[in-house]
Amino acid sequence: MEIQFLGGAEQVGSLGMVLRDGTQKVLFDYGMTPSDPPEYPLPVPSGVSHCFLSHCHLDHSGMAPAATRGPHTQMVTTDLTRTVAELLLMDSLKIARAERYPEPFSYKELKSWTSKTVGMRRKESFKVNDVEVDLTSAGHVPGAAMFRWRGSKDLIFTGDVHTRPTHLVQGAEPLEADILVMESTYAGREHPDRAEEDDRFRKEVETIVGGGGQVIVPAFAVGRTQEILMTLAECNYDIWVDGMGRAVNEIYLDNPSYLRDPRALRRAIESAYIVEAPYERETALSEAEVIVTTGGMLDGGPVLHYLKALHRNPKNALFLVGFQVDGSNGRQLLDSGAITFDERTLRPKLQIKTFDFSSHAGHSDLVGLAKAVRPKTIVLMHGDHREALAEELRKEFQVLMPMNGETLTV
Ligand SMILES: [Zn+2]
Ligand SMILES: [Zn+2]
Structure with a gap:
């Protein structure tokens, strides 16, 4: 299998990852960075059949309507994420107009995104041809999902993840896999109790x-x-x-x-x-x-x-x-x-x-998640100090830290 980050590998923002497995090509997340001016990931390569959206935050979802621009790409997410993401995408389009930034997608594309998006329930599975894709809770915010691709190898894409319960949501429910593509926003940092x-x-x-x-x-x-x-x-x-x-x-x-x-x-x-x-x-x-x-x-x-x-x-x-x-x-x-x-x-x-009310897993929580998934290989993404986590994980796992645009065989 091959993976390539279109953005968000080495920073928190503009996340997008293409997975090629045999003849299949799918995308996980397609976000933007709401900076001034906004930043966007690399364009989606042709032939992507599905985009799996982990959750509604704009660094993951902000370019979703551009990902489904062609006639053949379908979006898959939870039904709750679809509803909240539509609200946030509408707002980001309004901001782009007010600030006179070039609009990364049109209002019409946003509307057609909604109709091309399949909303799944918790713990459901989705089929891409003969490959099963399982969905499980990532904690983080209500509706946030992790996906497990069950192709030639099992690969988990975490999106943003929180392993501990908050008032609002339970912690993530990890599954086992060969490869774990894990966010690392809080690499090297712990949260208070x-x-x-x-x-x-x-x-x-x-x-x-x-x-x-x-x-x-x-x-x-x-x-x-x-x-x-x-x-x-x-x-x-x-x-x-x-x-x-x-x-x-x-x-x-x-x-x-x-x-x-x-x-x-x-x-x-x-x-x-x-x-x-x-x-x-x-x-x-x-x-x-x-x-x-x-x-x-x-x-x-x-x-x-x-x-x-x-x-x-x-x-x-x-x-x-x-x-x-x-x-x-x-x-x-x-x-x-x-x-x-x-x-x-x-x-x-x-x-x-x-105050620290973070909805991301802290350093030790990420190590705990890796141990629960029991992968051979961990790909660290979505963090600007990944090395702090890689050092510890290398004792038990093969750890990869791709850069944006680079293609990795896993
Ligand atoms: Zn998030
Ligand atoms: Zn994020």
Whole structure:
């Protein structure tokens, strides 16, 4: 078998991997990097019959409509990922238009992508000619899947994976295989204990609210918004939710089989106030103790409105609960104490704290996943410091670290 990364081998972003097995040619994920300007993977080679999409995040799905542009390529993913990805792809097209970036696919191609996409349920299998492809949960976010290709060898493609349960989803359910193509975002880094991090977060919120301040929690719409609501569910704060997280809340509640505890999510969502229209932001500003809102890296979305209104008061706080990528406003704020948007630079006086609510497996979790899959060969992808993990895995496995564009025989 041969594999070739079209992008995302040596960095977190723009992931795409072609697998050739005999006469079969399939693609796993086809994402983009939402930087300024956006970055895209290499073009899809001709003759790809199917694209298997692990989950909705744009670094995996952002170019999916371009992958199914030809008449013969079908997309396969979970039904939940199809629904959420459509929402995110629509939004990314809107951003491309607003920012005047060239559009990587048309609205028509996005609509036709939806009709060319087969939505599978958890633990189902799909047939590509005579090859069975099994689907199993990757943890990470609701609907995220790992795929096992059962061709001349068994190969697992993890997409993004989390092996431990969160409030929202159970951990990944690994299968065995000869080859494991594994993400390595957190190679060399561990996460704190989640229950302790939850406690620290709740205590810090209590300190701010108890001192008469308001907390802004910038959070990604998919997964993190809901995780934060569930973490605070028993605390009885006036919590307001703004941004695209509202729509994702509804989609998740319509797909309870992907959730660890659908009733707990419903309780958490119903105990929060929802900003239904922009004029309600003023009510949120005067009444909220906690505001959970997109965008997670302060690069856009309603969070900037709240930050502008609340940044002068040192009793207030900004709690960053997601990874702040280099080049983002969130990263700039952490590194320099200043943030620039709408051609203004703010030096916020509110308190800034970071928390680790990551939905990726940490270093030891990735080693544990490798041991559970028991492969001969591990291909590390989707990480910018893969060597830190390779060193440890080489004691037991053959480890490969391809570069983008390079073809590997496995
Ligand atoms: Zn992801
Ligand atoms: Zn990813």
